[in-house]
Amino acid sequence: MNSRIYTALFAVSILVVSGSKAQQLPLNGTNQEAENMATSLKSFAPGTIWPDNNGVHINAHGGGILLHGKKYYWYGEHKIEGDAGNKAEVGVHCYSSSDLYNWKDEGIALRVSDDTASDIRKGCILERPKVVYNPHTKKYVMWFHLELFGKGYKAARTGLAVADKPAGPFTFVKSYRPNAGMIPFSPDVSGKNEQVNCRIPTNKSDSFFCRDLPGGQMARDMTVFVDDDGKAYHVFASEENHTLHIAELTNDFMGHTGKFIRVYIGHQTEAPAVFKKDGKYFMIGSGCTGWKPNAARWFSSNSIWGPWTYEGNPCLGPDAGLTYGGQSTYVLPVAGKKDAFIFMADKWVPNNAIDGRYLWLPIIFKNNKPEINWQDKWDLSVFN
Numbered sequence: 001m002n003s004r005i006y007t008a009l010f011a012v013s014i015l016v017v018s019g020s021k022a023q024q025l026p027l028n029g030t031n032q033e034a035e036n037m038a039t040s041l042k043s044f045a046p047g048t049i050w051p052d053n054n055g056v057h058i059n060a061h062g063g064g065i066l067l068h069g070k071k072y073y074w075y076g077e078h079k080i081e082g083d084a085g086n087k088a089e090v091g092v093h094c095y096s097s098s099d100l101y102n103w104k105d106e107g108i109a110l111r112v113s114d115d116t117a118s119d120i121r122k123g124c125i126l127e128r129p130k131v132v133y134n135p136h137t138k139k140y141v142m143w144f145h146l147e148l149f150g151k152g153y154k155a156a157r158t159g160l161a162v163a164d165k166p167a168g169p170f171t172f173v174k175s176y177r178p179n180a181g182m183i184p185f186s187p188d189v190s191g192k193n194e195q196v197n198c199r200i201p202t203n204k205s206d207s208f209f210c211r212d213l214p215g216g217q218m219a220r221d222m223t224v225f226v227d228d229d230g231k232a233y234h235v236f237a238s239e240e241n242h243t244l245h246i247a248e249l250t251n252d253f254m255g256h257t258g259k260f261i262r263v264y265i266g267h268q269t270e271a272p273a274v275f276k277k278d279g280k281y282f283m284i285g286s287g288c289t290g291w292k293p294n295a296a297r298w299f300s301s302n303s304i305w306g307p308w309t310y311e312g313n314p315c316l317g318p319d320a321g322l323t324y325g326g327q328s329t330y331v332l333p334v335a336g337k338k339d340a341f342i343f344m345a346d347k348w349v350p351n352n353a354i355d356g357r358y359l360w361l362p363i364i365f366k367n368n369k370p371e372i373n374w375q376d377k378w379d380l381s382v383f384n
């Protein structure tokens with residue numbers, strides 16, 4: 001063993017045995033030392049570097065999870081170093097796992113394009129990708145928030161890509177603003193709050209909605225939720241981020257049916273994550289403060305079509321008012337465990353985007369209300 005390798009391995013072993021190991025793994029690139037460091041993790045350590053099977057910090061920000069067979073697939077924004085990392089220079093990264101602690105790098109599932117005419121041209125903004133599997137078409141369907149190259153956050157489109165295999169490669173299909181010309185669905189009188197009269201818009205949100213009616217509604221922060229009956233819904237921040245929309249997708253999950261509702265009008269909810277427990281729908285989201293954290297908020301409803309009730313902050317304890325420095329991205333039901341849900345959030349680092357951290361925390365239900373508490377370290381036995 002030459003002395004350079006020895007020194008490297010010595011340094012690695014110091015890092016591995018020290019409590020600060022997780023802070024010091026390489027953020028980027030793979031090398032032999034990093035591979036030697038790959039360990040078998042048995043717990044979650046929110047906010048620390050999370051090494052993949054190559055010992056490289058997982059690069060899947062604003063992500064979501066697909067459970068397919070016995071494997072989980074984690075899709076998220078691949079970020080690069082510096083503030084350039086807030087643009088999509090690479091695409092959507094995919095990892096797989098069978099235990100949720102240890103993740104194998106499956107590579108780039110959707111690559112941004114070198115073609116300057118492409119909607120997903122390198123340098124566009126591509127955020128919060130979510131993948132669902134359609135059993136009818138046997139396709140893996142990815143939706144994401146897309147901002148066109150050089151236009152800041154003005155485009156506010158949703159993007160669609162599709163693949164034959166969970167880790168891709170995904171092929172870009174289209175991007176657009178959903179539900180052009182469609183007015184919200186009002187399930188019953190209690191849906192009154194969701195109605196909009198474009199002849200006389202009475203508030204800011206209604207004005208944005210009516211302005212965008214002909215061309216389609218803005219679609220930024222988003223998730224996709226598949227219900228027990230196999231129907232899928234696209235949930236997104238619309239109306240200049242003033243109001244969330246919950247919109248039904250077509251049976252192949254590749255388009256919008258035109259049926260949708262508006263939720264919590266004018267209150268600027270971002271980062272929606274929807275889940276279901278005992279027939280009841282829950283949603284956790286955030287406020288709207290750019291990359292800076294704010295308080296999480298949760299909602300409940302007996303139907304996907306509402307009415308959705310605002311329920312306050314699910315987080316408790318110190319830093320709960322800032323979601324412990326994070327922002328929601330997904331709520332993951334743990335397979336094989338009853339009432340076991342993981343709150344997934346991003347702790348953004350906008351000046352060095354690749355260094356963004358993941359806050360995964362258990363959701364514990366008390367009197368049918370979701371509660372989230374900070375944990376330095378935890379494992380799935382909390383759900384036993």
Ligand code: DGJ
Nearest residue numbers: 062127221270271290291
């Ligand atoms: C908050 C959103 O949740 C993120 O996905 C991203 O769009 C930032 N805003 C940009 O400031």
